[in-house]
Amino acid sequence: MSRESVLVTPDWAEKNIDADKVVFVEVDEDTTAYDGGHIPGAVKIDWRTELQDPVRRDFVNKQQFEALLSSKGIANDDLVVLYGGNNNWFAAYAYWYFKLYGHEQLRLLDGGRKKWELDGRPYSTEVPERPATNYTAKDQDLSIRAFRDDAVAAIGSHNLVDVRSPDEYAGRLSAPAHLPQEQAQRNGHIPTAISVPWSKAANEDGTFKSNEELKALYAAAGIDESKPTVAYCRIGERSSHSWFALHELLGYSDVRNYDGSWTEYGSLVGVPIALGDEPGEA
């Protein structure tokens, strides 16, 4: 898969701000970031209120996703360019989510908000008005989504990749360090999961490393290309970033994102947990 078919540069983005059939979509952990300034013409999707079911812990269903994209003025044949803060964690999550519902023309803006801001590129506070569309989604493509039983079944047999920080992996922290640490779930990692922090796939400015660097990274970490891979983090957003690197940039064929991730696994009764810096035994 060519890099250009999944990732756009800030230069490309700035030249295509007004391009026909190109829609920029901002998705942030901090859902107020967009309001303070965004790429001109970009629409906002709130991952918390618009991509999650309001009651159960799950995604919005196909009909709700269709209604959401229709209301945002996104058409099936639009090229959607996703970007956001936190080194594109939530933009990568939205990318994976759009893929799940079968959107075809999809790109991630390399470096997200950070690179855009460090480059001093333009922002606008104007909220665009896009006419509603009649968006049609596909059924979820479950070949890229892993559930809790898949994660348990992957112990000792598949590549399990824990992309959280080393301290979360070892159980010394229970959440990324910009969040309070008191959590309901137990700390640690899924036994036999290898630790490849998401940040190793990115440069300091938030852009992805080259395919050669990524290949070397995952090979050195011990990911066997011939086996299926399940990636997870705490809530599935950082693992979307690594899923993007493995599946979209490197083209590994069977890579699934476990969106339940540690907040689900660490709360399950009876499943094995490994503590410390080593993967542990199956």
Next chain:
Amino acid sequence: MSIDGCGAPTQGAPLPAGVDLAKETVITGVVRADGSPVPGAYVRLLDSTGEFTAEVVTSQGGEFRFFAAPGTWTLRALSRAGNGDATVAADRGLNEVAVFVTA
């Protein structure tokens, strides 16, 4: 590359309600360039091996805040005013550290 070793403590970001400082290890402070706070700087918290742990964007007053664990941490700031870093040996409770950036 400096930490605030003298003078008045730096004013960090306000804590959200419900944070228990007896349990949390809070690392907070202000990013400055030529004495002025730098809003919109990207501050990363790196662990003792230099690995990324978290990243925040500074407030209008240049403030950042992390919830870490006791130990040695590095703060690394990237901004349009320049880059810089600082290290802190953090204990439970509030740990204040200043980060200075230069072009």
